[in-house]
Amino acid sequence: MEYSSIQLDDLPDEILLIIFNKLNKLSVLYSLAGVNKRLNVIAHSPNFTGRLNLLRCLSDHSIRLLPKRRLERFCSQMLPEIHPKIKWLNLESISIKRILLSATYPALYGLGLYVYCNDIGEAMSLITKLYVRVQDFTDCLYLLDGRFSQLRTFRVDVYRIFSISLRTNNKVRLLDLKSFSLHSDMRTHVSDELIMPLLRRMLNLET
Template identity: 30%
Template sequence: MTNSCVTLTDLPDEILLMICQKLTNFDVIYCLKGLHRRIDRIIHDSIFTSHLSFVKWTKNGFLDRLHCDIVHRRYCLQILPSIHDRIKWLDLEVSSMKQILCAAYYPSLNSLGLYNIDEESIRFLSTAQNLSSEVFETQITTLTVSLNENEQNEEIYESRARIFHSIFVVFKRLTTLIVDQSLYQKLVRLCLTDEPLLTHFRSSTLLQLTINVQCFDDCLSLLDGRFPSLHTLDVELANMYCSNEISNQGDLPNLKRLSISCTFET
């Protein structure tokens, strides 16, 4: 009996597809791209290219998958330029965000996940000359953000206000915004009533908002008409304080779902 060796290229498309679906899109593209023309055809399917996550979640935080220089260079110099027009969703960690966004032009990109972001990273999105502002201003409709809040101090409240305000300046067509702080044990919540920068910001396109705020006053501020198209609001607050002095900015004729939870903090 002679020995036989079966390689990936010997497998039918159906089996190759099943194998690829057991892996993350990040690993499929990195490990298999360029091995064979037929394999490239399979992994270039929208199943694997439409959503790429460069972020790995662990119990200690969100980590960058591009921590290795070899992986980083291959993605930025070879892979992303070759599939840039197929990508619709990117999850990025702040340490590699600039390089990935500058690696190619993404004409189909409509969703972003930005993890461990800070003021500097948001400022980069609004000022970088080698990035197309059209991508952010007109294409991005869904945004998930997780703020870098490992350091707790008084200035973090002002910093978070500036970040939140800048989000609506950079991303002008947002329909969904999720501020994901579920990872952190100590939350620095948004205080709309205490930060002048957040008093009058508005968005006429926002339909869905998920966020953590400090008190019931802040929740009422989100419902004061500044988001006239809003139909879904999920908000978690730390206390039920209410001054009953919220100034109404308009109506919410489209609001269909309101979910409020309270986690009392000491």
């Protein structure tokens, strides 16, 4: 590794970034972190820390856990160092709890979940904040059918809100929800029909 780091140090940052951007970002972050100060700065740049896939995607499109040793290093050493820079995480359901409890993520606005069928309920029960963009209002209602039992904050951007969207009569009260925001760039004339009934299910809203 010492020989490799000397060769890399001979190259300007611009060339290094071109090379590293053609490689797996997670592998770059894992391999370069802690080698030396210069490579550590590059590895911790937003190019490699902004969006992380903390899982393995195989050639048959199946999802697997990270190797135990690699996952442990990320959780105990690397995530606590780069957590303020992380904006998006793609996780699988078995290691999600370990990863989310390893650090706080103040800049995180997106979370991709790859769930094994037997673990889907447990994974959803861990989520307290959810920011999503959906196609129509029905998608919003499906997300608020009680499956996210610990949800405290929900922000949703809906492409369109119109009467035909209402295809569910879900009446579950959302007692734990404290903060709710709904946005759509398209005008709607069915607020009383669709939005007000949803708000009436949120008995403990604070914001």
